[in-house]
Amino acid sequence: MDQKLNLLVISLIFVALAVTAVSVNSEPQTETTCNSCSDCSAKLNGDYDKVTLTNDLINQNDCIIFSSSNVEFDCDNHLIDGDSTTNNIFGVFMYNKNGNMVNNCRIEDYIQPDSAAIYLWNSNNNFIQSNTLRYNIKSLLIETSLGNIVTENDISNNENGIHFAGACSGNEFYNNNIILNNQNVVDDNSNIFNSGYYSGGNYWGSCTDLVNNEYPEIQTPDGKCDSAYVIDGDSQDNYPYPVADGWDINFAPVITELEYASIVREMGTVSIYVDAIDPNGDEINYNINDDDRFDTILGDSATFEWETGPQDSGVYPFAVTVDDTTDYTQSDPIIITVENTCKKFNKKYFLWDCQMVYDSPQSKLLNQEAIY
Numbered sequence: 001m002d003q004k005l006n007l008l009v010i011s012l013i014f015v016a017l018a019v020t021a022v023s024v025n026s027e028p029q030t031e032t033t034c035n036s037c038s039d040c041s042a043k044l045n046g047d048y049d050k051v052t053l054t055n056d057l058i059n060q061n062d063c064i065i066f067s068s069s070n071v072e073f074d075c076d077n078h079l080i081d082g083d084s085t086t087n088n089i090f091g092v093f094m095y096n097k098n099g100n101m102v103n104n105c106r107i108e109d110y111i112q113p114d115s116a117a118i119y120l121w122n123s124n125n126n127f128i129q130s131n132t133l134r135y136n137i138k139s140l141l142i143e144t145s146l147g148n149i150v151t152e153n154d155i156s157n158n159e160n161g162i163h164f165a166g167a168c169s170g171n172e173f174y175n176n177n178i179i180l181n182n183q184n185v186v187d188d189n190s191n192i193f194n195s196g197y198y199s200g201g202n203y204w205g206s207c208t209d210l211v212n213n214e215y216p217e218i219q220t221p222d223g224k225c226d227s228a229y230v231i232d233g234d235s236q237d238n239y240p241y242p243v244a245d246g247w248d249i250n251f252a253p254v255i256t257e258l259e260y261a262s263i264v265r266e267m268g269t270v271s272i273y274v275d276a277i278d279p280n281g282d283e284i285n286y287n288i289n290d291d292d293r294f295d296t297i298l299g300d301s302a303t304f305e306w307e308t309g310p311q312d313s314g315v316y317p318f319a320v321t322v323d324d325t326t327d328y329t330q331s332d333p334i335i336i337t338v339e340n341t342c343k344k345f346n347k348k349y350f351l352w353d354c355q356m357v358y359d360s361p362q363s364k365l366l367n368q369e370a371i372y
Contacts, residue, residue: 037063044071052076053105059083064092066100075105075131080117082110082136090119090141094126101127108135116141116163120148128153138163139181146170151195156180164189175247179205185231193229193237198281201237203244204229222279223251252328253278257301258320260334265341266313267354270306272334274320282324289319298325310354313340 030049034040037060043051046068056079057063063080064073073092080091091107094100100123107117116138120126128150133139139158142148144166150173155161161181162173167189174195178184184204185193194201207225223246229237241247257275264270272294276284286302288294294304316336323329342354 037061040073041065041067044068044073046071050074053078057081060091061086061088062090062093064090066092066094066097068100069097070099072101072103073105074101074103077104077106079106079108081108082112082115084109084111087112089115091117091136093119093121094123095121097123098125101129102131104130106132106134107139108133110136110138113137117158119143120145124148127151134158141165142168142171144168148172151175153177155184159183160186162186164191174199174201176202177244178202179244185235187232187235190234193231193235194239197239197277198279200224200241200247200279201229201239203241203246204237206240207242222254222277223249224279250282250324250326250328251279252330253282253284253322253324255320255322255330255332258332258334260336262335263337263339264308265339265354266308266310267342268308268338270304270308270316270336270338272304272318272320273301274304274322275301276322276330278324280324282326285323285325287321287323289321291318308338310342313338313342 031052032043032048032050033052033054034043035054037057040051040053041064044064044066048071050072051074053073053075058079058081060080061083066073082088082091088110089112091110092102092105102118110117115136117133117136117140118128118131119141121143123145125147126145126149128140128148130152132154134154134157136158138160139155140150140162142162142164145168148171150162150171153176155176155178158181161178161184163186164171168187169190170192172192172195174193201224206229207227223241225240225242229240231237243249253276255274255276257273259273260271272288274286276286278284283298284300286297286299286304288304293306297304314337316338318334318336319331320334321329321331
């Protein structure tokens with residue numbers, strides 16, 4: 001009996017090991033590589049989370065086709081070059097696909113009528129990032145598609161930079177260089193061409209008068225153009241940049257509000273309120289002169305207070321400084337005068353005899369409290 005039991009246990013162990021081996025070997029691969037249009041297209045079928053191109057693809061017809069959603073295609077900065085002698089339609093194509101990513105591709109020479117470097121048709125919520133799209137009839141054709149995000153791409157020297165067809169809305173474009181196209185955007189819909197003040201919009205080659213010859217010194221305090229870039233009646237970029245890749249430049253915070261009383265009497269309170277914004281969305285440090293009387297404050301705004309004493313009369317130059325916790329600062333000078341209103345010390349009451357101000361400026365009262 002013991003011998004049979006031992007054999008059974010040994011058999012179960014072998015079965016368990018076999019099952020484990022099968023389960024380990026059958027785990028799906030999350031990433032793979034490809035080296036041709038057909039190879040890449042075959043692997044963009046959902047079996048892999050990410051497919052990476054390993055070489056340039058020259059003189060291609062229709063090339064990359066997504067047959068699944070939620071897959072990433074990364075060209076690793078390789079070139080997909082269209083064959084100008086054939087009736088090619090697309091470099092990368094999606095139909096009825098959602099949640100895909102196309103990254104780091106250089107796509108050129110799709111120059112036949114109706115062709116496009118990247119073509120999204122009835123495809124939503126895809127992510128197009130860090131691609132260079134040049135010398136195409138259309139660099140990006142979006143047809144009947146919603147909610148796609150296009151960012152950090154160079155779209156230049158095309159007949160049409162971005163072309164919308166059919167009902168398209170809510171597609172978001174920001175931090176792209178969109179320049180030197182015959183038409184930068186063809187859009188009869190309501191799409192979004194910035195991601196708010198901090199992330200900003202795109203570079204269109206507009207407002208270049210704001211740029212010094214000594215790049216990157218830009219003659220605008222927040223690093224953005226003074227006016228919107230109008231695309232059509234329904235769309236505009238509210239926060240365009242005056243230089244290429246302007247979103248990668250760190251700018252100093254900008255003081256937007258500074259409130260203080262320029263004259264305070266002795267025993268009164270010096271109060272300085274300052275508010276600022278940072279064009280890059282960084283945290284802001286507020287500081288007064290590195291003065292021990294005021295603490296450094298980190299936050300959205302700051303109020304500095306100094307309770308003056310009976311012998312603090314004088315003229316005080318202060319520098320109100322904001323920085324983005326790095327070396328980028330803005331400083332505004334102010335002058336506050338503390339008037340000599342505490343003339344003498346009363347030994348009887350052991351108090352300073354300080355002038356108080358009521359309705360009658362001649363009123364005086366013996367008091368040790370703050371006066372202002």
